Amino acid sequence: MNNFLHHKKIILISLTVAFANFWIWRVIKEELLFGLMTILLSVLLILIDAKFDKKGFLIFSSFLLFVSYQLITQGFDENLKLVSAEDLRKLEGRHGYFADSLGILFQNKYTLRSYKDFYPHLNSYQENIFNSLSPNLYFFSNHPRERERVEEFAKYPSILVIPFLLGLIYIFVFHSSKYLIVGYLIFASLVSGFIKQTFPFGPILFFPLINLLITRGILLLASIFKK
Amino acid sequence: MKKIILFLVLIIGIFLRLYKLDLIPPGVNPDEASTGYNAYSLLKTGKDRYGEEFPIAFRSLGTYILPLYTYLTVIPTAFFGPTIFSVRFISAFSSILLLFVTTLLSFEIKKITVTTRVLIVLFLSISPWAVNFGRGGHEISLSSTLFITSIFLFIKSVSNPKWIIPTLLLAGISASTYYTERYLILITLPLLIWMFKDHFIHHKKYLLIGLAIFVISQLPQLTLIKSDAFSRRIEQVNYLNDQPFNNNLLNLNNSALDRAIFILGEFTSHYLEYFSPRSLFFDPDPQNARSIPDISVFYSWMVIPFFFGIKFLLQNRSDPKIKILILLLIVGTIPAALTKDPFYSLRGLSFLWVLTAVIAVGTGYLINSITIKLISIGLIILLVVISCVSLYNSYFILLKHERSDNYGYEYGELINRLKSYYDKKVVIDDGRTPGVHVWIPFYGKLDPRKFQLQIDDQIRNNYYNNIDLDKETKIDNLEIRSINWINDIYEDGILVGDPLAISIEQAKEHKLDFLFEIKGLNGQIKLIAYTTNPKVKCEEGLRKGLYNPKCLDFK
Numbered sequence: 001m002n003n004f005l006h007h008k009k010i011i012l013i014s015l016t017v018a019f020a021n022f023w024i025w026r027v028i029k030e031e032l033l034f035g036l037m038t039i040l041l042s043v044l045l046i047l048i049d050a051k052f053d054k055k056g057f058l059i060f061s062s063f064l065l066f067v068s069y070q071l072i073t074q075g076f077d078e079n080l081k082l083v084s085a086e087d088l089r090k091l092e093g094r095h096g097y098f099a100d101s102l103g104i105l106f107q108n109k110y111t112l113r114s115y116k117d118f119y120p121h122l123n124s125y126q127e128n129i130f131n132s133l134s135p136n137l138y139f140f141s142n143h144p145r146e147r148e149r150v151e152e153f154a155k156y157p158s159i160l161v162i163p164f165l166l167g168l169i170y171i172f173v174f175h176s177s178k179y180l181i182v183g184y185l186i187f188a189s190l191v192s193g194f195i196k197q198t199f200p201f202g203p204i205l206f207f208p209l210i211n212l213l214i215t216r217g218i219l220l221l222a223s224i225f226k227k
Numbered sequence: 228m229k230k231i232i233l234f235l236v237l238i239i240g241i242f243l244r245l246y247k248l249d250l251i252p253p254g255v256n257p258d259e260a261s262t263g264y265n266a267y268s269l270l271k272t273g274k275d276r277y278g279e280e281f282p283i284a285f286r287s288l289g290t291y292i293l294p295l296y297t298y299l300t301v302i303p304t305a306f307f308g309p310t311i312f313s314v315r316f317i318s319a320f321s322s323i324l325l326l327f328v329t330t331l332l333s334f335e336i337k338k339i340t341v342t343t344r345v346l347i348v349l350f351l352s353i354s355p356w357a358v359n360f361g362r363g364g365h366e367i368s369l370s371s372t373l374f375i376t377s378i379f380l381f382i383k384s385v386s387n388p389k390w391i392i393p394t395l396l397l398a399g400i401s402a403s404t405y406y407t408e409r410y411l412i413l414i415t416l417p418l419l420i421w422m423f424k425d426h427f428i429h430h431k432k433y434l435l436i437g438l439a440i441f442v443i444s445q446l447p448q449l450t451l452i453k454s455d456a457f458s459r460r461i462e463q464v465n466y467l468n469d470q471p472f473n474n475n476l477l478n479l480n481n482s483a484l485d486r487a488i489f490i491l492g493e494f495t496s497h498y499l500e501y502f503s504p505r506s507l508f509f510d511p512d513p514q515n516a517r518s519i520p521d522i523s524v525f526y527s528w529m530v531i532p533f534f535f536g537i538k539f540l541l542q543n544r545s546d547p548k549i550k551i552l553i554l555l556l557i558v559g560t561i562p563a564a565l566t567k568d569p570f571y572s573l574r575g576l577s578f579l580w581v582l583t584a585v586i587a588v589g590t591g592y593l594i595n596s597i598t599i600k601l602i603s604i605g606l607i608i609l610l611v612v613i614s615c616v617s618l619y620n621s622y623f624i625l626l627k628h629e630r631s632d633n634y635g636y637e638y639g640e641l642i643n644r645l646k647s648y649y650d651k652k653v654v655i656d657d658g659r660t661p662g663v664h665v666w667i668p669f670y671g672k673l674d675p676r677k678f679q680l681q682i683d684d685q686i687r688n689n690y691y692n693n694i695d696l697d698k699e700t701k702i703d704n705l706e707i708r709s710i711n712w713i714n715d716i717y718e719d720g721i722l723v724g725d726p727l728a729i730s731i732e733q734a735k736e737h738k739l740d741f742l743f744e745i746k747g748l749n750g751q752i753k754l755i756a757y758t759t760n761p762k763v764k765c766e767e768g769l770r771k772g773l774y775n776p777k778c779l780d781f782k
Contacts (some may be wrong), residue, residue: 093749094625100613101624126527130509133530140496144569145506158492161499171539182534 007050014046014215023138023155025202034201037067042208049180068191068205075199079124080119081112087120132192132203135152138210139164150197156210163217164210170220171213184209233330236345240326240352243618244319244361249312250362253627254634256516257662259364260669261287264542266300267309268675278679279690283447284456286686287399288661289696291456293448295404308674314364321372325580326351328372329526332379333584343591346607350587353614356524356579358571358622359517370404371576373397374411378555382548385423386525388430395437397412398413399444406460407574410562414440418554423547463498464566466493471567480530498564501578501744504530506570516633517573520616520625524572524579526614529586536589555581601606628748635666637745637753640721643745644672644756645705651758654715655707657698660739663707664697677702712737716759718775723756738763 018024018039028035044060098106098115105111136142139161141152147209156164171178188205195203255263262306265285268276275282275297284291303316329351333344351357360368377397388641398416402409420434427434451457462468471630472481472489500506508530511518524683525533540556543549559578572579590607597603631637645653657663668678681701686693700707710722710729716737722729734741739757747753765778 003618045244097624097628098620123521126509130505130527130530133504135498135499136503136507140492140499144493144567145500145503145510158495161495170542172538 007047010046010050010215010219011043013218014043014211017160017179017211017218018042021156021160022153023202023204023207026153027204030200032053034070034204036152037063037070038207039203041067042211045184045208045212052180056098056152063186068187071191071201071205072194075195075201077128077194077196078125079196080121080194083116083120091120113157128195128197129189129193132150132195132206133189137202140205140207147197153202155202156214160214161213163221165217166220167215170216175216181209181212229345233345233348235328237330238351240337240348241323242350243358244322247623248315248319248413249310251623251627252634253631254365254636254639255311255314255666256634257288257660257665258292259311260635260662260665261285261368262292262297262300262364263304263309263314263680264669264675265297265309266304266313267669267672268678269298270301270304272676272679274675274679275683276675276678277686277690279687282690283451284691286456286690286693288665289694291691293366293370293404293406293409294368295400296364296420299369300364309669311364315362317596318364318368319361320364321369322357323376325357325361325368325372325375328376328379329580329584332375332382335379335382336546336552338543338546338549339588340591340595342594343588346587346590346594347584349611350529350583350590351580352452353611353618354525354579354583355519355522355622356576357583358618360576361521363554366405367407367573367576370401370408371580373401373404374408374577377401377412378415378551381419382551385426385547386435388427388433389436391427391430391433392440395441396444399441403448404446407562408577410565411559411577412493414558414561415555419551422550422554451691455694456691459694464568466490467565467569480519493567494564497566497569498560499570500570501560501564501575503570506534506703507533507582512572513569514571515630517571519621522617522621522630525582525586525611526617527612528610529590532581532586532589532593534589535592536585536587539588539592540585552581552584556585567773592633596696600629631748632753635660635670636661636734637747638663638666639670640745641754641756642667644745645721649704650720651704652718652720653705654710654722655705656710656722656728657707658709658728660727667705667707668700668702671705673702673705713775714777715759716764717775718759719761720759721760723754723755726752729757730753740768 013042024035027038041060041063044056044063048056048060052224065148079087095115111137131137131147134142134145138155139158141154143152146152171181176179188203188209191205192203245462255585262285263484265275265287268274269281274280275285277286279286283294285294285297299317300314303313304310307313307316326348330344333339333347336344374397377394380390380394380397384394395416399413402412431604433592448457466472467490471493489510507523508525508527509523511520511523512768538551540549544553555577559581563574563578567575568574576617594603594607597606641655655663655667667673668675678700686695698708710724712733715722716739721742723741729739731738742756743757744752744756745754765775766777768778
């Protein structure tokens with residue numbers, strides 16, 4: 001009974017967190033179905049985290065794959081296939097510097113091919129990943145390092161950064177199913193690498209994870225105050 | 228075997244800090260030039276370039292620099308002259324010293340393996356931030372080395388209380404070297420002493436002696452407390468004053484609560500930015516002058532061990548030495564987060580040092596979990612090779628081409644070109660960068676006595692309260708100031724400026740003759756020199772009925 005109540009409390013808090021932010025309303029406003037799918041994903045992650053079972057995990061994983069596919073289809077970053085004119089100019093400018101300094105080490109077909117055909121795309125992919133890993137993106141509209149040519153928007157009230165950080169520490173130190181969280185973090189990062197930075201929903205796959213961490217943080221805060 | 232590897236790692240670190248130190252970065256930035264020329268001036272005259280005898284803080288480019296680095300730079304300047312190598316020597320030496328201190332400190336942390344100790348020194352040797360700032364003539368490299376050495380001595384003092392005396396002495400010296408450490412020490416020291424209060428309560432005598440030494444070391448700086456020299460830098464960079472608040476976009480009212488909300492929001496966002504994987508592992512520092520092209524303060528792959536390192540620290544938080552690392556991790560970035568510049572890596576070197584240790588600890592943790600030793604060794608070698616290649620490409624190749632503007636490379640070239648025009652008056656435009664006022668004297672090794680002679684009495688009599696930027700510098704035939712388009716074109720001489728300061732249309736209109744141009748290392752024209760043609764200009768003026776008194780000479 002206690003366990004049931006505990007789970008109920010977690011779900012209630014997580015649902016409150018899931019709706020009490022600017023991000024989800026922006027998604028719902030743009031695309032209702034996607035917003036609902038994100039909420040569902042968030043609730044599923046909370047449930048799996050609270051009580052891990054194989055069947056639930058399979059359902060969650062399948063749904064996560066489906067959402068990720070939808071996301072990649074809608075927000076694929078074309079820079080991963082094409083090199084922008086600006087990047088091309090930069091690459092060409094640097095070609096001479098590398099050729100002068102490295103000689104044959106640079107001017108061979110393998111290096112040149114990776115320099116032109118591999119490096120720019122890898123760089124774009126990494127850029128997308130690291131941009132989605134910035135906590136300020138979620139709590140401070142990326143202030144103080146706002147990106148050029150990207151419309152930064154508020155996702156969570158800044159005050160929620162406190163339970164978020166507490167939740168992060170809690171999961172690092174005490175939590176038994178931290179590998180689920182780490183696994184989700186890696187998966188969400190890898191998928192976000194494919195999504196363009198101007199995508200109107202932002203790195204939405206992080207939404208369930210941040211909700212979970214905030215929920216854990218709120219629970220931790222509540223237990224501290226209870227003592 | 229591990230001792231040999233450690234020795235090799237130290238050699239790599241020393242090599243990366245000294246290799247082509249005088250050539251890369253290509254020139255000196257305005258702060259380095261200021262330090263170098265002040266050291267030269269002190270050596271030759273016992274005064275700084277403004278004629279102040281042994282200053283407590285050096286007036287420089289609209290602010291004041293804490294003094295220790297400049298005084299120490301007098302030593303290499305005495306041996307090598309006012310060269311780029313001399314300006315950077317103390318910084319490189321401090322950075323090398325930090326490698327040795329880190330080695331000793333790592334042996335104090337018993338919870339980590341020997342492999343992890345080697346990794347800490349290895350990562351410190353090759354980390355982009357450590358190489359970049361270790362090779363720049365900034366006081367921060369020295370102050371962070373002093374600070375970390377004081378932390379090492381503090382750890383020693385936990386077992387032998389006598390060490391608290393040199394700890395506090397070094398902390399005091401560090402606080403007089405760079406502003407970040409001044410505030411960092413004020414936050415860290417009380418916390419450290421409080422953490423080990425049970426230990427120090429039995430050794431009050433040593434603690435009190437140490438504290439007395441610390442206070443004495445601060446007395447010279449405290450004499451400036453009522454002057455601009457004490458507070459100017461802080462006023463320039465913080466967001467606690469009116470201007471940042473008035474510029475905020477949150478439509479806050481001017482009430483105490485709104486101000487508190489604004490400051491809290493600014494502090495939290497700036498503080499968190501120093502922990503952001505984006506700022507630490509991908510994006511270079513926002514300012515070109517402080518960053519390396521295409522490389523952040525750490526390598527991208529280090530993001531993974533970073534998380535594991537944090538996990539290790541949290542799991543072993545009961546160990547007193549790990550506790551100290553956690554404390555440094557938490558407070559290390561507070562002074563930097565109180566300034567309005569986003570992710571200003573230079574202000575967080577001590578914090579970056581702790582992070583390097585955290586990343587190494589995380590890597591050690593991951594390596595130890597790989598059971599096949601060959602794979603773990605191979606993986607480390609591969610990562611180190613990839614890191615070194617990317618550092619070489621970004622720092623030793625791209626930086627010199629893409630960042631030469633920040634180091635006044637073109638003014639070094641200009642001085643060489645102007646040597647053959649010693650008999651002509653030369654006006655060098657300073658319109659776009661105040662750095663010209665120090666680049667030219669530094670690169671030209673101009674006589675500091677002559678520099679001091681042309682200094683305004685207002686500066687001389689009010690040295691610690693005059694924050695104006697230099698407007699005019701005049702030594703021998705060289706004049707550094709904005710070009711005066713009414714008078715300079717009617718005098719025989721040379722005008723030098725960037726293509727925006729002297730456009731082709733202006734050159735045509737004022738009958739200037741092209742003399743030479745100087746290109747930056749990226750191939751772009753940076754400076755153009757023209758000779759004036761007063762006679763032709765006057766004749767044209769007379770034809771058009773325009774009169775300039777200077778034309779009387781040509782009648």
